[in-house]
Amino acid sequence: MLLFAAITFSDSNQELFLALNLGGHVFGDRVWANLTMLGDGAVALALVLPCIKRTPDRFWAALIAAVIATAYVQLIKHALPIPRPLALLESDAFFHSGPPHRTGAFPSGHAAAAFALAGIWVMGLRGYVVLRLMLLLLAVLVSLSRVMVGVHWPLDLLGGMLGGWLAAWCGLILSSRFGWTTCSLWGLASGLVLLVIAAALLFSQHIGFPEVMPLQRGVGIVCLLWGGWELLQTPFQLPMRRRAREE
Template sequence: MPVSLRSPWTWLPPAVALALVAGILATGTNRALFLWLNRSGQGVGDLVWFHLTMLGDGAVALALVLPWIRRAPRLFWAALLAAVVAGLWTQVTKAFVDVPRPLSVLAGGAFHQAGPAYRRVSFPSGHAAAAFALAGIWAMGVRGRRLWRGLLLVLASLVGVSRIMVGVHWPLDVLWGMLGGWLGAWCGLALQARRHGPWQTAGAAGKLAGAVLMAVAASLVVSRHIGIPAVLPAQRLLAVACLAWGAWEMGCLSRAPPLRAPQVRWWPRRIGLVRLVQRAQRRRQDG
Protein backbone atom coordinates (compact mmCIF):
# COMPACT_ATOMS: atom_id res chain seq x y z
CA MET A 1 0.00 0.00 0.00
CA PRO A 2 1.62 3.30 -1.05
CA VAL A 3 1.96 6.08 1.50
CA SER A 4 -0.71 8.73 0.95
CA LEU A 5 0.58 12.27 1.32
CA ARG A 6 -3.00 13.47 1.76
CA SER A 7 -3.49 11.50 4.95
CA PRO A 8 -3.06 13.53 8.16
CA TRP A 9 -1.19 10.54 9.60
CA THR A 10 1.53 11.24 7.03
CA TRP A 11 1.97 15.01 7.09
CA LEU A 12 0.60 16.22 10.43
CA PRO A 13 3.32 14.91 12.83
CA PRO A 14 6.27 16.33 10.83
CA ALA A 15 4.34 19.56 10.23
CA VAL A 16 3.86 20.00 13.99
CA ALA A 17 7.55 19.24 14.58
CA LEU A 18 8.66 21.76 11.95
CA ALA A 19 6.33 24.41 13.39
CA LEU A 20 7.79 23.86 16.86
CA VAL A 21 11.34 24.02 15.49
CA ALA A 22 10.56 27.31 13.73
CA GLY A 23 8.92 28.71 16.85
CA ILE A 24 11.82 27.78 19.12
CA LEU A 25 14.41 29.20 16.71
CA ALA A 26 12.42 32.40 16.18
CA THR A 27 11.97 33.05 19.91
CA GLY A 28 15.30 31.66 21.10
CA THR A 29 13.58 29.61 23.82
CA ASN A 30 15.44 26.30 23.40
CA ARG A 31 17.21 26.60 26.77
CA ALA A 32 14.22 28.06 28.62
CA LEU A 33 11.90 25.34 27.29
CA PHE A 34 14.40 22.67 28.32
CA LEU A 35 14.57 24.00 31.88
CA TRP A 36 10.78 24.28 32.16
CA LEU A 37 10.15 20.75 30.87
CA ASN A 38 13.01 19.26 32.86
CA ARG A 39 11.72 20.73 36.12
CA SER A 40 8.05 20.05 35.40
CA GLY A 41 8.50 16.35 34.81
CA GLN A 42 10.33 15.45 37.98
CA GLY A 43 7.12 14.72 39.85
CA VAL A 44 6.71 11.59 37.73
CA GLY A 45 9.98 10.10 38.96
CA ASP A 46 13.20 9.03 37.27
CA LEU A 47 12.18 5.37 37.07
CA VAL A 48 9.34 6.12 34.63
CA TRP A 49 11.52 8.31 32.42
CA PHE A 50 14.34 5.75 32.51
CA HIS A 51 12.05 3.02 31.14
CA LEU A 52 10.63 5.32 28.50
CA THR A 53 14.09 6.35 27.36
CA MET A 54 15.07 2.67 27.18
CA LEU A 55 12.43 2.13 24.48
CA GLY A 56 14.24 4.60 22.21
CA ASP A 57 17.53 2.71 22.30
CA GLY A 58 18.49 1.52 18.82
CA ALA A 59 19.06 -2.10 19.80
CA VAL A 60 15.75 -2.23 21.69
CA ALA A 61 13.93 -0.76 18.70
CA LEU A 62 15.41 -3.39 16.37
CA ALA A 63 14.48 -6.18 18.79
CA LEU A 64 10.90 -4.92 18.78
CA VAL A 65 10.80 -5.35 14.99
CA LEU A 66 11.62 -9.06 15.20
CA PRO A 67 8.09 -10.30 16.07
CA TRP A 68 6.77 -8.70 12.84
CA ILE A 69 8.79 -11.02 10.60
CA ARG A 70 5.95 -13.41 9.70
CA ARG A 71 2.75 -11.58 10.56
CA ALA A 72 3.66 -8.26 8.90
CA PRO A 73 6.50 -8.85 6.40
CA ARG A 74 5.77 -5.61 4.55
CA LEU A 75 6.14 -3.58 7.74
CA PHE A 76 9.15 -5.68 8.78
CA TRP A 77 11.14 -4.71 5.68
CA ALA A 78 9.91 -1.12 5.83
CA ALA A 79 11.09 -0.88 9.45
CA LEU A 80 14.57 -2.11 8.53
CA LEU A 81 14.78 0.43 5.72
CA ALA A 82 13.55 3.11 8.12
CA ALA A 83 16.28 2.17 10.59
CA VAL A 84 18.91 2.78 7.91
CA VAL A 85 17.52 6.17 6.92
CA ALA A 86 16.97 7.33 10.52
CA GLY A 87 20.44 6.12 11.50
CA LEU A 88 22.05 8.05 8.65
CA TRP A 89 19.99 11.14 9.52
CA THR A 90 21.23 11.00 13.12
CA GLN A 91 24.87 10.07 12.60
CA VAL A 92 25.53 12.39 9.64
CA THR A 93 24.02 15.32 11.54
CA LYS A 94 26.09 14.51 14.63
CA ALA A 95 29.23 14.35 12.49
CA PHE A 96 28.75 17.90 11.21
CA VAL A 97 26.93 19.59 14.10
CA ASP A 98 28.56 19.21 17.52
CA VAL A 99 26.10 20.84 19.93
CA PRO A 100 27.12 20.57 23.59
CA ARG A 101 24.79 18.76 25.96
CA PRO A 102 23.00 20.60 28.76
CA LEU A 103 25.56 19.31 31.28
CA SER A 104 28.30 21.19 29.41
CA VAL A 105 26.33 24.45 29.23
CA LEU A 106 24.33 24.70 32.45
CA ALA A 107 25.45 24.46 36.04
CA GLY A 108 24.84 21.13 37.71
CA GLY A 109 22.23 22.51 40.11
CA ALA A 110 20.29 24.40 37.43
CA PHE A 111 18.51 21.31 36.13
CA HIS A 112 17.88 17.66 36.92
CA GLN A 113 20.30 15.19 35.35
CA ALA A 114 20.00 11.42 35.76
CA GLY A 115 21.65 8.47 34.09
CA PRO A 116 24.80 8.71 31.95
CA ALA A 117 26.48 12.13 32.07
CA TYR A 118 26.84 12.91 28.36
CA ARG A 119 28.46 16.21 27.41
CA ARG A 120 28.91 16.33 23.61
CA VAL A 121 27.11 15.73 20.27
CA SER A 122 23.65 16.50 21.54
CA PHE A 123 21.99 17.25 18.18
CA PRO A 124 19.86 15.32 17.22
CA SER A 125 18.32 12.72 19.54
CA GLY A 126 18.83 9.18 18.26
CA HIS A 127 16.27 7.88 20.75
CA ALA A 128 13.59 10.17 19.33
CA ALA A 129 14.53 9.11 15.80
CA ALA A 130 14.22 5.41 16.65
CA ALA A 131 10.92 5.86 18.49
CA PHE A 132 9.29 7.88 15.71
CA ALA A 133 10.62 5.57 13.00
CA LEU A 134 8.72 2.65 14.57
CA ALA A 135 5.65 4.74 15.35
CA GLY A 136 5.67 6.16 11.82
CA ILE A 137 5.74 2.70 10.24
CA TRP A 138 2.50 1.79 12.01
CA ALA A 139 0.86 5.21 11.77
CA MET A 140 1.40 5.48 8.00
CA GLY A 141 1.51 1.79 7.07
CA VAL A 142 -1.62 0.44 8.75
CA ARG A 143 -5.20 1.32 7.87
CA GLY A 144 -7.81 1.81 10.53
CA ARG A 145 -6.91 1.24 14.19
CA ARG A 146 -6.79 4.96 14.86
CA LEU A 147 -6.69 4.49 18.61
CA TRP A 148 -3.59 2.28 18.45
CA ARG A 149 -1.86 4.57 16.00
CA GLY A 150 -2.60 7.56 18.21
CA LEU A 151 -1.31 5.76 21.30
CA LEU A 152 1.92 4.85 19.50
CA LEU A 153 2.46 8.50 18.59
CA VAL A 154 1.89 9.49 22.21
CA LEU A 155 4.35 6.81 23.36
CA ALA A 156 6.97 7.95 20.85
CA SER A 157 6.50 11.54 22.02
CA LEU A 158 7.02 10.47 25.63
CA VAL A 159 10.20 8.64 24.64
CA GLY A 160 11.48 11.85 23.07
CA VAL A 161 10.45 13.97 26.07
CA SER A 162 12.18 11.50 28.39
CA ARG A 163 15.51 12.59 26.91
CA ILE A 164 14.79 16.10 28.22
CA MET A 165 13.62 14.79 31.58
CA VAL A 166 16.87 12.89 32.21
CA GLY A 167 18.81 16.00 31.17
CA VAL A 168 20.72 14.82 28.10
CA HIS A 169 18.96 16.55 25.15
CA TRP A 170 17.57 19.94 24.23
CA PRO A 171 14.04 20.28 22.76
CA LEU A 172 15.48 21.01 19.30
CA ASP A 173 17.45 17.75 19.50
CA VAL A 174 14.26 15.80 20.13
CA LEU A 175 12.29 17.54 17.38
CA TRP A 176 15.03 17.05 14.80
CA GLY A 177 15.33 13.39 15.78
CA MET A 178 11.57 13.05 15.41
CA LEU A 179 11.77 14.43 11.88
CA GLY A 180 14.55 11.99 11.00
CA GLY A 181 12.61 9.03 12.34
CA TRP A 182 9.44 10.06 10.50
CA LEU A 183 11.38 10.57 7.28
CA GLY A 184 12.91 7.11 7.72
CA ALA A 185 9.46 5.56 8.17
CA TRP A 186 8.12 7.34 5.10
CA CYS A 187 11.11 6.28 2.99
CA GLY A 188 10.85 2.69 4.18
CA LEU A 189 7.17 2.45 3.30
CA ALA A 190 7.64 4.30 0.00
CA LEU A 191 10.51 2.05 -1.10
CA GLN A 192 8.54 -1.02 -0.11
CA ALA A 193 5.52 0.18 -2.11
CA ARG A 194 7.61 0.74 -5.26
CA ARG A 195 8.70 -2.89 -5.42
CA HIS A 196 6.50 -5.07 -7.61
CA GLY A 197 5.19 -8.17 -5.90
CA PRO A 198 4.87 -9.07 -2.21
CA TRP A 199 7.70 -8.53 0.26
CA GLN A 200 8.13 -11.94 1.82
CA THR A 201 10.41 -13.02 4.66
CA ALA A 202 10.34 -16.78 4.02
CA GLY A 203 13.34 -16.61 1.69
CA ALA A 204 17.05 -16.44 2.41
CA ALA A 205 17.07 -12.64 2.82
CA GLY A 206 14.26 -12.72 5.37
CA LYS A 207 15.90 -15.50 7.37
CA LEU A 208 19.22 -13.65 7.36
CA ALA A 209 17.53 -10.45 8.57
CA GLY A 210 15.73 -12.43 11.24
CA ALA A 211 18.98 -14.04 12.39
CA VAL A 212 20.62 -10.61 12.70
CA LEU A 213 17.73 -9.29 14.79
CA MET A 214 17.82 -12.45 16.90
CA ALA A 215 21.48 -11.70 17.63
CA VAL A 216 20.57 -8.11 18.56
CA ALA A 217 17.84 -9.31 20.92
CA ALA A 218 20.19 -11.90 22.45
CA SER A 219 22.82 -9.21 23.08
CA LEU A 220 20.29 -7.19 25.07
CA VAL A 221 20.04 -10.03 27.59
CA VAL A 222 23.62 -9.38 28.75
CA SER A 223 24.40 -5.87 27.48
CA ARG A 224 24.72 -2.84 29.78
CA HIS A 225 25.27 -0.30 27.01
CA ILE A 226 22.26 1.83 27.99
CA GLY A 227 24.12 2.75 31.16
CA ILE A 228 21.07 2.80 33.44
CA PRO A 229 21.12 -0.12 35.93
CA ALA A 230 17.50 0.52 36.93
CA VAL A 231 16.21 -0.59 33.50
CA LEU A 232 18.22 -3.81 33.25
CA PRO A 233 15.38 -6.10 34.46
CA ALA A 234 12.92 -4.58 31.95
CA GLN A 235 15.55 -4.62 29.20
CA ARG A 236 16.26 -8.32 29.75
CA LEU A 237 12.59 -9.22 30.01
CA LEU A 238 11.85 -7.38 26.78
CA ALA A 239 14.82 -9.01 25.06
CA VAL A 240 13.78 -12.52 26.14
CA ALA A 241 10.18 -11.88 25.03
CA CYS A 242 11.27 -10.62 21.58
CA LEU A 243 13.76 -13.47 21.28
CA ALA A 244 11.18 -16.14 22.09
CA TRP A 245 8.47 -14.57 19.96
CA GLY A 246 10.86 -14.04 17.07
CA ALA A 247 12.11 -17.62 17.27
CA TRP A 248 8.50 -18.85 17.16
CA GLU A 249 7.68 -16.69 14.14
CA MET A 250 10.82 -17.79 12.29
CA GLY A 251 10.03 -21.40 13.10
CA CYS A 252 6.57 -20.96 11.60
CA LEU A 253 8.19 -19.43 8.51
CA SER A 254 10.45 -22.46 8.11
CA ARG A 255 7.50 -24.86 8.36
CA ALA A 256 5.36 -22.92 5.90
CA PRO A 257 5.17 -24.31 2.33
CA PRO A 258 7.34 -22.43 -0.15
CA LEU A 259 5.67 -19.74 -2.20
CA ARG A 260 4.98 -20.69 -5.79
CA ALA A 261 4.83 -18.31 -8.65
CA PRO A 262 1.35 -18.04 -10.12
CA GLN A 263 0.92 -20.40 -13.06
CA VAL A 264 -0.14 -18.81 -16.32
CA ARG A 265 -2.69 -20.81 -18.23
CA TRP A 266 -1.25 -21.27 -21.70
CA TRP A 267 -3.95 -23.45 -23.15
CA PRO A 268 -6.48 -20.64 -23.85
CA ARG A 269 -3.84 -18.85 -25.88
CA ARG A 270 -3.03 -22.06 -27.75
CA ILE A 271 -6.70 -22.67 -28.54
CA GLY A 272 -7.04 -19.11 -29.81
CA LEU A 273 -3.98 -19.55 -32.04
CA VAL A 274 -5.38 -22.82 -33.44
CA ARG A 275 -8.69 -21.15 -34.28
CA LEU A 276 -6.87 -18.29 -36.00
CA VAL A 277 -4.95 -20.76 -38.19
CA GLN A 278 -8.15 -22.64 -39.01
CA ARG A 279 -9.86 -19.43 -40.12
CA ALA A 280 -6.91 -18.57 -42.38
CA GLN A 281 -7.08 -22.01 -43.99
CA ARG A 282 -10.81 -21.65 -44.63
CA ARG A 283 -10.27 -18.31 -46.33
CA ARG A 284 -7.68 -19.83 -48.62
CA GLN A 285 -10.07 -22.63 -49.54
CA ASP A 286 -12.86 -20.14 -50.21
CA GLY A 287 -10.61 -17.89 -52.23
Protein backbone atom coordinates in the same frame (compact mmCIF):
# COMPACT_ATOMS: atom_id res chain seq x y z
CA MET B 1 8.44 21.90 12.01
CA LEU B 2 6.26 24.72 13.33
CA LEU B 3 7.39 24.01 16.89
CA PHE B 4 11.01 23.90 15.72
CA ALA B 5 10.62 27.30 14.06
CA ALA B 6 8.81 28.79 17.07
CA ILE B 7 11.48 27.65 19.56
CA THR B 8 14.31 28.74 17.27
CA PHE B 9 13.01 32.25 16.56
CA SER B 10 11.93 32.84 20.18
CA ASP B 11 15.34 31.65 21.41
CA SER B 12 13.59 29.62 24.11
CA ASN B 13 15.39 26.30 23.69
CA GLN B 14 17.33 26.48 26.97
CA GLU B 15 14.44 28.00 28.91
CA LEU B 16 12.04 25.33 27.73
CA PHE B 17 14.58 22.60 28.54
CA LEU B 18 14.86 23.77 32.16
CA ALA B 19 11.09 24.09 32.54
CA LEU B 20 10.45 20.58 31.25
CA ASN B 21 13.42 18.99 32.97
CA LEU B 22 12.73 20.44 36.41
CA GLY B 23 8.95 20.16 36.29
CA GLY B 24 8.46 16.81 34.59
CA HIS B 25 9.32 14.36 37.34
CA VAL B 26 5.91 14.10 38.95
CA PHE B 27 5.72 10.42 37.98
CA GLY B 28 9.21 9.64 39.25
CA ASP B 29 12.63 9.36 37.65
CA ARG B 30 12.34 5.62 36.97
CA VAL B 31 9.41 6.14 34.59
CA TRP B 32 11.46 8.44 32.35
CA ALA B 33 14.48 6.14 32.50
CA ASN B 34 12.38 3.20 31.28
CA LEU B 35 10.82 5.32 28.57
CA THR B 36 14.24 6.44 27.36
CA MET B 37 15.27 2.77 27.19
CA LEU B 38 12.50 2.15 24.63
CA GLY B 39 14.18 4.62 22.27
CA ASP B 40 17.49 2.79 22.25
CA GLY B 41 18.45 1.54 18.79
CA ALA B 42 18.99 -2.07 19.86
CA VAL B 43 15.63 -2.17 21.63
CA ALA B 44 13.88 -0.67 18.60
CA LEU B 45 15.44 -3.29 16.31
CA ALA B 46 14.48 -6.14 18.64
CA LEU B 47 10.86 -4.90 18.61
CA VAL B 48 10.80 -5.39 14.82
CA LEU B 49 11.51 -9.12 15.12
CA PRO B 50 7.99 -10.38 16.01
CA CYS B 51 6.52 -9.13 12.72
CA ILE B 52 8.91 -11.00 10.41
CA LYS B 53 6.29 -13.55 9.34
CA ARG B 54 2.95 -11.82 9.96
CA THR B 55 3.74 -8.48 8.33
CA PRO B 56 6.85 -8.81 6.13
CA ASP B 57 6.16 -5.48 4.42
CA ARG B 58 6.39 -3.62 7.73
CA PHE B 59 9.37 -5.76 8.76
CA TRP B 60 11.39 -4.54 5.77
CA ALA B 61 9.97 -1.03 6.07
CA ALA B 62 11.23 -0.87 9.66
CA LEU B 63 14.72 -2.09 8.72
CA ILE B 64 14.93 0.40 5.85
CA ALA B 65 13.74 3.15 8.18
CA ALA B 66 16.40 2.13 10.72
CA VAL B 67 19.16 2.55 8.12
CA ILE B 68 17.83 5.93 6.94
CA ALA B 69 17.26 7.25 10.48
CA THR B 70 20.74 6.16 11.58
CA ALA B 71 22.37 7.85 8.59
CA TYR B 72 20.29 11.00 9.18
CA VAL B 73 21.26 11.21 12.87
CA GLN B 74 24.94 10.40 12.50
CA LEU B 75 25.57 12.65 9.50
CA ILE B 76 23.99 15.67 11.19
CA LYS B 77 25.68 14.96 14.54
CA HIS B 78 29.09 14.96 12.87
CA ALA B 79 28.31 18.00 10.73
CA LEU B 80 26.85 20.00 13.65
CA PRO B 81 28.70 19.15 16.89
CA ILE B 82 26.22 20.95 19.13
CA PRO B 83 26.96 20.73 22.89
CA ARG B 84 24.52 19.02 25.23
CA PRO B 85 23.11 20.53 28.45
CA LEU B 86 25.94 19.16 30.62
CA ALA B 87 28.44 21.10 28.52
CA LEU B 88 26.66 24.46 28.86
CA LEU B 89 24.82 24.39 32.20
CA GLU B 90 25.93 23.80 35.75
CA SER B 91 25.24 20.20 36.75
CA ASP B 92 23.19 21.29 39.78
CA ALA B 93 20.95 23.53 37.65
CA PHE B 94 18.92 20.63 36.23
CA PHE B 95 18.19 16.95 36.71
CA HIS B 96 20.53 14.51 35.01
CA SER B 97 20.63 10.72 34.97
CA GLY B 98 22.58 8.16 33.00
CA PRO B 99 25.79 8.58 30.96
CA PRO B 100 27.26 12.13 31.06
CA HIS B 101 27.05 12.96 27.36
CA ARG B 102 28.41 16.40 26.49
CA THR B 103 28.57 16.54 22.67
CA GLY B 104 26.47 15.43 19.70
CA ALA B 105 23.20 16.93 20.87
CA PHE B 106 21.35 17.45 17.59
CA PRO B 107 19.34 15.49 16.60
CA SER B 108 18.18 12.98 19.21
CA GLY B 109 18.81 9.42 18.07
CA HIS B 110 16.27 8.08 20.56
CA ALA B 111 13.56 10.38 19.19
CA ALA B 112 14.45 9.34 15.64
CA ALA B 113 14.27 5.64 16.56
CA ALA B 114 10.96 6.05 18.40
CA PHE B 115 9.31 7.96 15.57
CA ALA B 116 10.73 5.68 12.88
CA LEU B 117 9.29 2.61 14.59
CA ALA B 118 5.98 4.22 15.56
CA GLY B 119 5.65 5.83 12.13
CA ILE B 120 5.78 2.44 10.41
CA TRP B 121 2.62 1.39 12.25
CA VAL B 122 0.87 4.77 12.43
CA MET B 123 1.19 5.35 8.68
CA GLY B 124 1.13 1.68 7.66
CA LEU B 125 -2.06 0.65 9.43
CA ARG B 126 -5.58 1.37 8.26
CA GLY B 127 -8.19 1.85 10.95
CA TYR B 128 -7.13 1.06 14.54
CA VAL B 129 -7.30 4.77 15.35
CA VAL B 130 -6.93 4.31 19.11
CA LEU B 131 -3.91 2.03 18.71
CA ARG B 132 -2.23 4.43 16.30
CA LEU B 133 -2.81 7.38 18.63
CA MET B 134 -1.39 5.40 21.56
CA LEU B 135 1.73 4.52 19.57
CA LEU B 136 2.17 8.14 18.57
CA LEU B 137 1.76 9.26 22.19
CA LEU B 138 4.29 6.66 23.33
CA ALA B 139 6.80 7.88 20.73
CA VAL B 140 6.34 11.45 21.99
CA LEU B 141 6.90 10.36 25.60
CA VAL B 142 9.99 8.35 24.66
CA SER B 143 11.36 11.42 22.88
CA LEU B 144 10.46 13.71 25.78
CA SER B 145 12.30 11.40 28.18
CA ARG B 146 15.60 12.59 26.69
CA VAL B 147 14.94 16.06 28.08
CA MET B 148 13.77 14.59 31.39
CA VAL B 149 17.04 12.68 31.89
CA GLY B 150 18.97 15.82 30.96
CA VAL B 151 20.82 14.81 27.80
CA HIS B 152 18.98 16.66 25.01
CA TRP B 153 17.48 20.04 24.23
CA PRO B 154 13.87 20.36 22.97
CA LEU B 155 15.14 21.20 19.48
CA ASP B 156 17.10 17.94 19.47
CA LEU B 157 13.88 16.02 20.06
CA LEU B 158 12.00 17.78 17.28
CA GLY B 159 14.87 17.21 14.85
CA GLY B 160 14.92 13.51 15.74
CA MET B 161 11.15 13.20 15.48
CA LEU B 162 11.17 14.71 12.00
CA GLY B 163 14.01 12.49 10.81
CA GLY B 164 12.42 9.35 12.22
CA TRP B 165 9.04 10.13 10.67
CA LEU B 166 10.59 10.77 7.25
CA ALA B 167 12.60 7.55 7.57
CA ALA B 168 9.40 5.59 8.30
CA TRP B 169 7.67 7.19 5.31
CA CYS B 170 10.57 6.26 3.03
CA GLY B 171 10.68 2.73 4.46
CA LEU B 172 6.99 2.17 3.77
CA ILE B 173 7.25 3.48 0.21
CA LEU B 174 10.32 1.39 -0.65
CA SER B 175 9.03 -1.83 0.92
CA SER B 176 5.71 -1.40 -0.88
CA ARG B 177 7.38 -0.71 -4.20
CA PHE B 178 9.77 -3.67 -4.14
CA GLY B 179 7.43 -6.13 -2.39
CA TRP B 180 10.22 -8.02 -0.64
CA THR B 181 9.39 -11.25 1.16
CA THR B 182 10.92 -12.53 4.37
CA CYS B 183 10.86 -16.14 3.10
CA SER B 184 14.30 -15.64 1.57
CA LEU B 185 17.86 -16.06 2.77
CA TRP B 186 17.97 -12.30 3.30
CA GLY B 187 14.94 -12.61 5.54
CA LEU B 188 16.53 -15.47 7.46
CA ALA B 189 19.82 -13.58 7.87
CA SER B 190 18.02 -10.46 9.05
CA GLY B 191 15.93 -12.46 11.49
CA LEU B 192 18.99 -14.18 12.95
CA VAL B 193 20.78 -10.85 13.42
CA LEU B 194 17.75 -9.44 15.24
CA LEU B 195 17.60 -12.58 17.41
CA VAL B 196 21.20 -11.91 18.48
CA ILE B 197 20.30 -8.29 19.27
CA ALA B 198 17.28 -9.41 21.32
CA ALA B 199 19.43 -11.93 23.19
CA ALA B 200 22.03 -9.24 23.94
CA LEU B 201 19.36 -7.20 25.72
CA LEU B 202 19.26 -9.86 28.44
CA PHE B 203 22.68 -8.85 29.77
CA SER B 204 23.92 -5.71 27.97
CA GLN B 205 24.19 -2.52 30.05
CA HIS B 206 25.06 -0.24 27.14
CA ILE B 207 22.10 2.05 27.84
CA GLY B 208 23.70 3.21 31.08
CA PHE B 209 20.62 3.13 33.32
CA PRO B 210 20.84 0.21 35.79
CA GLU B 211 17.22 0.70 36.86
CA VAL B 212 15.89 -0.19 33.39
CA MET B 213 17.40 -3.69 33.31
CA PRO B 214 14.18 -5.51 34.40
CA LEU B 215 12.15 -3.95 31.58
CA GLN B 216 15.04 -4.30 29.12
CA ARG B 217 15.33 -8.00 29.90
CA GLY B 218 11.56 -8.37 29.63
CA VAL B 219 11.57 -6.80 26.17
CA GLY B 220 14.50 -9.02 25.17
CA ILE B 221 12.78 -12.22 26.36
CA VAL B 222 9.47 -11.40 24.65
CA CYS B 223 11.16 -10.47 21.35
CA LEU B 224 13.46 -13.49 21.54
CA LEU B 225 10.66 -16.01 22.14
CA TRP B 226 8.06 -14.40 19.90
CA GLY B 227 10.55 -13.63 17.13
CA GLY B 228 12.08 -17.10 17.37
CA TRP B 229 8.63 -18.66 16.99
CA GLU B 230 7.91 -16.44 13.98
CA LEU B 231 11.21 -17.50 12.40
CA LEU B 232 10.40 -21.18 12.91
CA GLN B 233 7.03 -20.66 11.22
CA THR B 234 8.49 -18.82 8.22
CA PRO B 235 8.88 -21.05 5.11
CA PHE B 236 12.35 -19.97 4.03
CA GLN B 237 13.33 -20.92 0.47
CA LEU B 238 16.71 -21.57 -1.14
CA PRO B 239 17.77 -19.50 -4.16
CA MET B 240 16.49 -20.94 -7.45
CA ARG B 241 19.96 -21.69 -8.88
CA ARG B 242 21.03 -23.71 -5.88
CA ARG B 243 17.72 -25.55 -5.78
CA ALA B 244 17.98 -26.46 -9.47
CA ARG B 245 21.54 -27.70 -8.98
CA GLU B 246 20.47 -29.92 -6.10
CA GLU B 247 17.58 -31.40 -8.09
